Amino acid sequence: xxxxxxxxxxxxxxxxxxxxxxxxxxxxxxxxxxxxxxxxxxxxxxxxxxxxxxxxxxxxxxxxxxxxxxxxxxxxxxxxxxxxxxxxxxxxxxxxxxxxxxxxxxxxxxxxxxxxxxxxxxxxxxxxxxxxxxxxxxxxxxxxxxxxxxxxxxxxxxxxxxxxxxxxxxxxxxxxxxxxxxxxxxxxxxxxxxxxxxxxxxxxxxxxxxxxxxxxxxxxxxxxxxxxxxxxxxxxxxxxxxxxxxxxxxxxxxxxxxxxxxxxxxxxxxxxxxxxxxxxxxxxxxxxxxxxxxxxxxxxxxxxxxxxxxxxxxxxxxxxxxxxxxxxxxxxxxxxxxxxxxxxxxxxxxxxxxxxxxxxxxxxxxxxxxxxxx
Numbered sequence: 001x002x003x004x005x006x007x008x009x010x011x012x013x014x015x016x017x018x019x020x021x022x023x024x025x026x027x028x029x030x031x032x033x034x035x036x037x038x039x040x041x042x043x044x045x046x047x048x049x050x051x052x053x054x055x056x057x058x059x060x061x062x063x064x065x066x067x068x069x070x071x072x073x074x075x076x077x078x079x080x081x082x083x084x085x086x087x088x089x090x091x092x093x094x095x096x097x098x099x100x101x102x103x104x105x106x107x108x109x110x111x112x113x114x115x116x117x118x119x120x121x122x123x124x125x126x127x128x129x130x131x132x133x134x135x136x137x138x139x140x141x142x143x144x145x146x147x148x149x150x151x152x153x154x155x156x157x158x159x160x161x162x163x164x165x166x167x168x169x170x171x172x173x174x175x176x177x178x179x180x181x182x183x184x185x186x187x188x189x190x191x192x193x194x195x196x197x198x199x200x201x202x203x204x205x206x207x208x209x210x211x212x213x214x215x216x217x218x219x220x221x222x223x224x225x226x227x228x229x230x231x232x233x234x235x236x237x238x239x240x241x242x243x244x245x246x247x248x249x250x251x252x253x254x255x256x257x258x259x260x261x262x263x264x265x266x267x268x269x270x271x272x273x274x275x276x277x278x279x280x281x282x283x284x285x286x287x288x289x290x291x292x293x294x295x296x297x298x299x300x301x302x303x304x305x306x307x308x309x310x311x312x313x314x315x316x317x318x319x320x321x322x323x324x325x326x327x328x329x330x331x332x333x334x335x336x337x338x339x340x341x342x343x344x345x346x347x348x349x350x351x352x353x354x355x356x357x358x359x360x361x362x363x364x365x366x367x368x369x370x371x372x373x374x
Contacts, residue, residue, distance in 0.1 A: 049081065049227070049228045050081070050082045050083070050084070050220065050221075050224060050226055050227040050228065051070070051075070051076055051081055051082070051083045051084070051227070051228045051230065052083070052084045052085065052089070052216055052219035052220050052227055052228070052229050052230065053066075053067075053083070053084070053085040053086075053088070053090075053092045053093060053230050053231075053232075054085075054086065054087075054089050054211070054215070054216065054219070054229075054230070054231045054232065054233070054304045054309070055086050055087035055088055055089055055188075055210065055211035055232070055301070055304075056087060056088030056089060056092075056232040056233075056332065057087065057088060057188075057193075057332035057333050058113055058117075058331060058332055058333065058335050059088070059232040059233070059328075059331060059332045059349055060088040060091065060092070060109050060232070060349075061105075061106055061109050061110075061346050061349040061350035061353065062232040062313065062349050062350070062353035062356075063088060063089060063092040063105075063230065063232060063353060064092070064102050064105035064106045064109060064350055064353065065102050065106070065349075065350040065351060065352065065353025065354030065355070065356075065357065065373055066230050066311055066353040066354065066356060066357040067092055067095075067096045067100075067102060067105060067353075067357075068101050068102015068103065068105070068354055068357075068373060069102065069353075069354045069357035069358045069361065069369060069373070070228075070357050070361070071096070071101060071102070072369040072370075073357075073361040073365070073367040073369050074367070075228065075361065075365070075367075076096060078096060078097050078098065078099040079097060079099070079144065079148055080148075081097075081148070082147075082148055082149075082150070083096055083097055083148065083149055083150075084149070084150040084151070084152070084170075084219040084220065085149075085150075085151060085152070085219065086151065086152035086153075086187050086209070086210030086211055086214050086219065087187050087188045087190075087209050087210055087211050088188065088232065089219075089230075090151040090152070090183070090184055090187040091184055091188070092105070093145075093149045093150070093151065094137075094141070094145055094149055094151075094180065094184065095108070097144065097145045097148045097149050098137075098138070098141070098144060098145070102350070102354060102373060102374075103373075103374050106346070106350045108132070108136060109346070110343075110346050111132070112128055112129060113335070113342070113346065114339075114342065115128050116128045117335055117336075117342060118337070118339060118342065121337070122196075123192055123193050123194065123195055123196050123285065123286075124195065124196075125188070125193070125194045125195070126185045126188065126189070126194045126195045126200075127195065129184070129185055129188070130181060130185055133180075133181045133184060133185075134177075134181065137177055137180065138177075139177055140177075141174075141177050141180050142174040142175060142176050142177060142179060142180055145174065145180065146172075146173055146174060149172070149174075150170050150171065150172045150219070151170070151171045151172075151183050151184070151187050151210070152168060152169065152170050152171070152187060152210035152213070152218065152219060153169050153171065153183070153187045153189075153202060153207040153208075153209075153210050153213075154166035154168065154169065154207055154208045154209060154210055154211075154212040154213035154214065155167040155168075155169045155206070155207050155213075155266055155267055156199060156205075156206040156207065156208060156267070156278060157267045157269070157278070158206050158267065158269035158270065158273075158276035158277065158278045158279075159267075159269070159270075159277055160277060160278065161277055161278055161280055161281050162278075163198070163199070163208060163212070163298075163299045164299045164300075165263055165299075166207075166208060166212050166213040166263070166299070167213060167263045167265060167266050167267055168213040168214040168218045168262055168263065168264050169205075169207070169213075169266060170214070170218065170219075171183050182202055182203075183202065185200065186200040186201075186202040186207045186208075187209065187210045188209055189207060189208045189209050190208070190209045190298075190333075191208060191285070191287065191298060192285035192286050192287045193333060194209070196283070196285050197282055197283060197285065198281055198283070198284060198285065199278070199282060201273060204269075204271060204273065205267075205269060206273075206276065206278055211301045211302060212259070212299055212300075212301055212302070213259075213262065213263065213302065214262070214302055215302040215303065215304075215306030215307065216229045216304075216306055216307040216309065217262070217306055217307055218262065218264070220307070228311075229307060229308075229309040229310050229311070230309060230310065230311045230312070230357070231304040231305075231309035231311070231312040231313075232312070232332075232353070233304045233312065233313070233329060233332075234312065234313045234314045234319070234325035234328060234329065235303070235304050235305035235308070235309060235312050235314075236305065236308075236314075236315075258300055258301065258302065258303040259299065259300040259303075260302075260303075260306075262302065310360060311356050311357055311360045312356070313325075313352060313356065315356065316355070316356045316359035316360060316363070317352060317355050317356055317359060319352070320348040320352060321348075331345055331349065350373060351373050354373035355371075355373070358371065
């Protein structure tokens with residue numbers, strides 16, 4: 001077994017308190033009676049709402065808080081509710097289906113994000129996540145999530161040296177634990193951010209973050225009116241205000257280049273990865289090396305507002321400390337590097353996710369849960 005770098009040893013020690021036992025599944029928690037939720041979403045007794053989580057990058061704690069509240073309210077019941085997600089939403093789908101409540105997910109993400117941001121300070125997120133997932137997921141994770149979890153990745157055309165027009169690829173069956181980890185560490189593959197590479201390889205196919213090809217339409221499935229949609233980004237009229245001069249170029253809502261055309265037909269790529277034309281640009285990082293060159297490894301994302309999400313920042317509660325929408329979005333890829341400020345960010349993102357989902361439960365479904373996210 002390879003030796004681990006000291007920061008990863010610290011991460012694994014931190015994860016010990018939140019790791020899932022590797023022998024058997026935990027029974028799902030007893031939910032609050034879901035009659036109100038079932039009525040609201042067109043189902044009857046025993047009918048459960050599908051849930052979809054969009055991408056998040058490092059705003060992932062928003063989903064930890066929202067998932068915790070939705071589990072408390074009985075809208076999500078692990079291993080009964082079908083959950084779809086991409087990037088951070090894919091992780092949330094897996095951890096929630098395993099029965100992880102909000103505080104447990106937050107502890108997992110706090111440890112991983114602090115290791116990446118404070119220790120590595122570079123594009124090594126997926127190296128951190130591989131070790132974290134290997135330590136935390138049960139050996140039978142594939143058996144536990146199959147039939148309940150769908151994860152989106154973006155398949156590239158290996159015959160071209162371009163990252164645009166990727167195909168939406170929805171994964172719904174996983175062979176084993178390694179397959180689950182491989183899916184998660186490719187659904188979050190933002191070029192030159194998640195790793196020192198422009199794309200990843202999953203099942204012998206070149207892929208990048210699911211958010212480049214997939215939105216709520218694809219996550220929920222055509223005509224699925226019973227799909228509860230959760231976004232970690234601000235959408236609607238508040239999404240573009242006060243951007244100028246406040247946010248970095250990474251802030252998606254400062255750039256009007258959303259992808260609206262979706263490709264669902266997969267590409268047919270050759271089986272020899274080293275012969276793909278796209279392989280010539282796999283290691284061209286950082287993204288600054290692409291300036292004035294083709295292709296740009298950061299194509300447009302499918303907007304979180306492709307279908308209006310039911311829960312998102314700014315809808316039910318104001319953003320923390322009166323911040324602008326683009327400042328919130330900036331945290332996704334440019335989090336604070338001061339330890340105290342990073343702690344504050346992780347807490348505020350989690351607490352807002354819980355508060356927004358709690359407000360949704362109360363205002364839309366008539367379900368009351370306690371105000372304590374922890």
